[in-house]
Amino acid sequence: MDMSQHDLHTLFAQLGLDNDEQAIRQFVSQHxxxxxxxxxxxxxxxxxxxxxxxxxxxxxxxxxEVIDELNTLLH
Incomplete structure (x- = not known):
């Protein structure tokens, strides 16, 4: 069973994107x-x-759940 944390920071890392708070905010505002x-x-x-x-x-x-959270932010 996967016990790792699943949040926006780890999702961005999983996607190969910068995952600090500023990078996430910038990504969401630009996309x-x-x-x-x-x-x-x-x-x-x-x-x-x-x-x-x-x-x-x-x-x-x-x-x-975290993909849905990102989906909400992007819409």
Missing amino acids: KLPANTAIQDAPFWNQAQASFLRESLKQDAEWC
């Missing part, structure tokens, strides 16, 4: 999504990032 665009379909992800998001959501993985 807004239209209401009809799913987070995993956002044009700013590379293929690996989009696949991770898609598979995590599909499998209802432990990352889902």
Whole structure:
């Protein structure tokens, strides 16, 4: 069982992005999504990032809550 912490900081690290507080705020302010665009379909992800998001959501993985949190921030 995966006992690691799942929060925005670890999600950003998992996605290969800078994960300090300022970097997260900057990312969110620069990457807004239209209401009809799913987070995993956002044009700013590379293929690996989009696949991770898609598979995590599909499998209802432990990352889902924090992915939903990021989704809310981006919309």
